[in-house]
């Protein structure tokens with residue numbers, strides 16, 4: 435895509451976001467509401483479905499264009515976390531679904547008839563140690579019967595479908611710890627009350643995360659995504675796209691903070707002059723701007739490599755780490771620049787500050803990225 439087309443995407447996304455405005459997000463944050471209208475408009479206007487191929491009703495664009503959409507949403511002061519998973523969870527169905535699954539789900543996801551916003555991996559007792567997860571799916575005739583528990587599963591109450599990762603073979607019985615895991619497409623409405631219990635978690639940001647309890651949930655065998663026992667690959671394949679998109683959101687958050695901080699530093703007068711005239715106020719904003727823009731270069735690199743089909747695990751991870759740290763620092767600088775007003779909700783900064791903090795922890799924490807780089811890029815000894 436040309437630079438003009440990218441500018442056009444940015445402009446259209448921004449216009450859409452401007453129709454909602456920051457007060458819309460503040461109100462949702464207060465009442466823990468879901469941005470149903472925003473997500474609907476983002477879908478019908480084609481932005482949330484940019485990654486779905488044209489034959490299934492999407493725009494058939496790449497992760498780079500998707501990253502631009504996410505970045506612009508966050509820069510506008512909106513909260514892309516309410517809907518970002520639709521982009522990358524869909525990728526698991528696209529890459530690993532069989533023809534019937536793709537025909538059944540992708541056109542409806544593209545039209546907005548079905549929402550695939552939920553991704554069930556994390557468990558309370560095993561956390562980052564994914565291959566040790568305990569939720570079991572046992573084959574029983576034409577079904578798999580699922581028992582276990584998940585935690586922090588976001589947007590499930592606002593989703594028709596969830597991609598679930600469970601063990602189909604005990605870890606003790608497989609040669610490699612990544613074997614014996616399987617991915618499933620779960621019809622959330624049908625499952626709820628029939629073996630699936632959903633309990634919302636009260637949390638620091640409006641992310642709609644829940645605990646899930648599985649008690650003999652029956653999933654039709656045809657809902658297996660990819661091969662039985664090879665579900666880890668189904669999940670892993672989506673992770674690079676997820677990291678790039680979330681990194682782009684962080685850059686959007688960072689640019690949002692810099693926009694706000696530089697404008698306020700220019701307007702606000704104390705001691706008879708703009709506070710931004712003091713280098714003690716100006717330099718942290720300039721430094722933060724530099725860090726955010728540097729992080730964007732890594733996001734661009736990772737996205738381009740992803741779209742070219744090149745291995746980009748290192749770049750996607752580095753992009754996520756650099757941008758989540760840069761956006762958090764930009765948030766801190768923005769808070770400091772606004773002084774006491776940073777704490778007033780009507781300034782919106784404290785909400786974005788809470789939201790952007792998540793990305794140093796989820797979907798993968800910084801330490802785990804560092805261990806990936808240390809081991810897989812720099813060939814240092816494995817730590818776990």
Ligand SMILES: Cc1cc2nc3c(=O)[nH]c(=O)nc-3n(C[C@H](O)[C@H](O)[C@H](O)COP(=O)(O)OP(=O)(O)OC[C@H]3O[C@@H](n4cnc5c(N)ncnc54)[C@H](O)[C@@H]3O)c2cc1C
Pocket residue numbers: 552553554555556560561562563585586587588589637641643792795796797798799800801802805817818
């Ligand atoms: C708001 C929110 C939304 C989420 N949404 C989803 C979702 O939709 N779906 C989903 O499946 N999950 C979701 N998660 C879960 C998220 O992916 C995990 O919280 C994250 O992967 C970290 O896992 P954990 O919380 O269990 O931390 P732990 O694994 O317990 O780790 C705790 C800390 O210890 C560090 N640590 C652990 N092991 C090591 C080690 N060997 N070396 C160095 N440091 C280590 C980690 O870096 C981390 O900082 C969400 C989480 C939150 C908070």
